[in-house]
Structures are given as structure tokens and as C-alpha cells.
Amino acid sequence: MIEIIMTSIITFFILAGAFLAAVSAIGVIRLPDVYSRLHASSKSSTLGVMMMMLGAFLYFWFIDGYVDSKLFLAILFIFITAPVSAHMMSRSAFHSNVSPYRMTIINELARDEEGATDLPNEPEAHENRENKE
Numbered sequence: 001m002i003e004i005i006m007t008s009i010i011t012f013f014i015l016a017g018a019f020l021a022a023v024s025a026i027g028v029i030r031l032p033d034v035y036s037r038l039h040a041s042s043k044s045s046t047l048g049v050m051m052m053m054l055g056a057f058l059y060f061w062f063i064d065g066y067v068d069s070k071l072f073l074a075i076l077f078i079f080i081t082a083p084v085s086a087h088m089m090s091r092s093a094f095h096s097n098v099s100p101y102r103m104t105i106i107n108e109l110a111r112d113e114e115g116a117t118d119l120p121n122e123p124e125a126h127e128n129r130e131n132k133e
Contacts, residue, residue: 006058021052024041027040035093049082
């Protein structure tokens with residue numbers, strides 16, 4: 001009975017990971033600009049690959065009876081490096097003047113680069129904000 005439950009859990013992780021990797025591939029093909037494509041590739045493919053590796057880790061642990069520490073380290077490595085590398089690629093695209101999709105409403109990185117903040121530290125800015133409300 002335990003083997004059936006563990007096999008079902010392992011199958012779920014591997015199939016869910018494959019589904020997320022496929023969604024990521026579709027997002028990379030269909031999304032309009034480099035920033036959206038990087039978001040799709042980093043978020044869903046990272047989770048997809050981690051789920052597939054977790055399924056393999058659980059398979060080796062519960063079905064074959066040994067713990068593969070290399071898979072655990074690979075999961076940890078991907079969890080740490082994939083989002084950071086996608087962030088660095090998007091910042092380099094921004095600094096290379098790659099324009100976002102024309103329908104983009106908020107460009108927070110441009111606002112941060114210009115030094116603008118939501119609540120300035122000047123006292124008169126706070127007074128003007130309170131008077132407008």
C-alpha cells in the first residue's frame with residue numbers, strides 16, 4: 001500500500017514538473033518581450049525542473065532505498081541560481097536599452113534608476129500629499 005502511495009506521489013511530481021516545463025516553453029515562444037520571456041523561463045521552468053528532480057530524489061529514496069545527495073544538491077543549486085541569473089539577465093537587458101512591450105504600464109526599474117520614490121523624504125512633499133487626500 002505504501003509503495004502505491006509513494007509511486008503516485010513520485011508520478012505526480014514528475015508529471016507536474018514536465019507540465020510546468022512545457023508551460024515555460026510555450027511562454028518563451030508566445031510572450032512579447034524579453035522581460036516576459038525571462039519571467040516565464042525562470043519561474044515555471046525552475047519550479048518544473050525542481051519538481052522533476054524531487055520526483056527522482058523520492059524515487060531513489062523510497063523505491064530503490066538509497067539517498068542520492070547529488071540530486072538534493074542539484075535541487076538546491078537550481079533553486080538558488082536560476083532566479084538570480086534571470087534577474088541579472090533582465091537587468092542587463094534593461095541597461096542595454098531593450099525596450100519593454102509597448103503595453104507595459106509600470107516600469108519600476110526605470111523609476112528606481114531615476115531615484116524616484118513613492119514617498120519622498122522632504123517635509124513639504126508629505127504636507128502636499130496630505131492636503132491632496
